[in-house]
Amino acid sequence: MSFRPALAFLTSIGGARDPEPRMTAWFPVVGAAVGGLVGASWWLADRIWPPAVAAAIAVAVDLGVTGLLHADGLVDAADGLLPHLSRERRLAVMREPAVGAYGIAVCAAVLLLRFTALAAIGVNPLLLVAIWCASRTAMAVAAETVPYARPAAGLATAMLGGAWAPIAAYGVGGALAVGAVASGWSGLAAVAACLVAAAAVVALGRRKLGGYTGDVLGAAGLVGETVALLVAAAKW
Numbered sequence: 001m002s003f004r005p006a007l008a009f010l011t012s013i014g015g016a017r018d019p020e021p022r023m024t025a026w027f028p029v030v031g032a033a034v035g036g037l038v039g040a041s042w043w044l045a046d047r048i049w050p051p052a053v054a055a056a057i058a059v060a061v062d063l064g065v066t067g068l069l070h071a072d073g074l075v076d077a078a079d080g081l082l083p084h085l086s087r088e089r090r091l092a093v094m095r096e097p098a099v100g101a102y103g104i105a106v107c108a109a110v111l112l113l114r115f116t117a118l119a120a121i122g123v124n125p126l127l128l129v130a131i132w133c134a135s136r137t138a139m140a141v142a143a144e145t146v147p148y149a150r151p152a153a154g155l156a157t158a159m160l161g162g163a164w165a166p167i168a169a170y171g172v173g174g175a176l177a178v179g180a181v182a183s184g185w186s187g188l189a190a191v192a193a194c195l196v197a198a199a200a201v202v203a204l205g206r207r208k209l210g211g212y213t214g215d216v217l218g219a220a221g222l223v224g225e226t227v228a229l230l231v232a233a234a235k236w
Contacts, residue, residue, distance in 0.1 A: 003026050003029060003030070005023060005026075006023045006024075006025075006026035006027060006029070006030050007026075007030050007033065009023060010027070010030045010031075010034070010066065010069065010136070011030065011034060011065050011066055011067060011069075012064065012065060012066065012067035013065065022162050023162065024139075024140035024143055024144055024162035024164075024167060025140070025162035025163065025166070025167055026162075027136040027137065027139060027140035027162075027167070027171070028133050028136050028137040028140065028167065028170060028171030028174060028175070029133075030136055031132040031133040031134070031135055031136025031137065031171075032129050032130075032132060032133040032136075032174070032175075032178075034062070034065055034066065034132050034136075035125075035128040035129040035130070035131060035132025035133060036125065036128070036129050037061065037065055038058055038061050038062045038065065038128050038132070039058075039124070039125025039126065039127070039128035039129060040125055041057060041058055041061040042054055042055070042057070042058035042061075042118065042123055042125060042128070043123050043125050045057040045058065046123045051119050051123075052115075052119045054118075054119075054123065055115050055116075055118035055119035056115055058118055058128075059111060059114050059115050059118065062114075069218060070218040070219070070221050070222045071107060071111075071218075071222065072215075072218065073214060073215040073216070073217065073218020073219050073221075073222070074103070074106060074107055074110060074215075074218060074219040074222045074223070075099055075103035075104070075106070075107050076093075076094045076095075076103065076215040076219075077094065077201070077205070077213075077215045077216050077218070077219035078100075078102040078103045078105075078106035078107070078219070079093050079094065079096075079099065079100040079102045079103040080093045080094035080208075080209075080215070081204055081205060081208050081209070081216075082102045082106070083100075083102060087208070087209060087210060090208055090209055091149065091150060091209060091213070094213060094215050110222060110223065110226050113226050113229070113230060114225070114226050114229055116233075117226070117229035117230050117232070117233040118229060118233075120233040121229070121232055121233050124182055124183060124232075126178055126181060126182035127179065127182040127183050127187055127190065127232060129178050129182075130174075130175045130176070130177075130178035130179035130182055130187060130190070130191050131175070131179070131190055131191060131194050131224075131225050131228040131229065131232075132225065133171060133174055133175040133178065134171070134172065134175035134176075134179075134191045134194040134195055134198075134224065134228070135194055135198060135220075135221040135222075135224045135225045135228075136171070136221060137167060137168065137171025137172055137175060137195075138194070138195050138198035138199060138202075138220060138221065138224055139198070139217045139218075139220060139221045140162060140164070140167045140171065141164045141167055141168050141171075142198070142199075142202040142212055142216075142217060142220060143212065143217060144162055144163070144164035144167065145164050146202055146205075146206055146211055146212045147206075147210065147211035147212070148211050148212065148213070149205065149206075149209035149210050149211035149212055149213050149216070150213060172191075172195065175191045175194075176188060176191050176192075179191040183232060185236070186231070186232055186234070186236045187232070189231050189232075190228040190229070190231045190232040191228065193224075193227050193228050193230075193231040194224040194225060194227060194228035195224065196224075196227075197220075197223050197224045197226075197227035197228070198220040198221060198223065198224030199220075200223075201216065201219050201220035201223050201224070202216060202217075202220050205219075205220075
């Protein structure tokens with residue numbers, strides 16, 4: 001198992017790729033790479049435009065690099081998890097191509113919060129490397145440890161077998177180390193907040209659905225990153 005299939009699966013780089021066994025072991029590395037690309041675009045844009053414009057460009061680059069994969073998961077998860085529905089109906093709603101009011105509202109709020117947080121933070125590409133690495137680590141560990149919610153195996157289950165303990169050790173350890181170098185205590189707090197928020201989304205999925213789906217994992221990663229950015233933007 002190599003880095004390239006995981007990169008192609010989680011991003012729009014390298015063409016379409018179906019999930020492969022043990023792919024989750026590379027999620028933290030892919031997250032760090034995506035964070036580096038977004039951080040580099042943020043830094044470069046800040047050399048040319050005001051902070052608000054640079055923040056908007058960073059958000060747009062993230063959406064482009066990930067191919068809207070996690071944003072799509074967030075929208076579907078919001079439509080399925082937030083309304084008062086039966087478990088079966090939740091799963092059905094999350095498979096429908098239509099987007100409901102919950103998905104639109106949650107996605108808009110998350111994008112707005114990401115933009116305003118980035119605009120408030122001094123440009124810090126290493127911080128994004130740490131946060132994006134932590135979010136993909138949380139997604140990988142959840143996929144390896146939480147039951148799959150649908151009756152039959154889905155797309156997300158084909159990538160399992162990455163051994164969650166090493167993923168957690170290397171991914172979380174690396175994210176914390178980079179966060180500490182990037183911003184000290186605020187960086188550590190941001191990484192910790194990312195992990196807690198992502199875990200909360202997965203826990204909500206398990207309570208409402210009985211486990212995770214690919215949409216729940218995408219939502220967990222995006223919400224975790226957003227909460228981390230808000231923590232980093234706080235008045236420390």
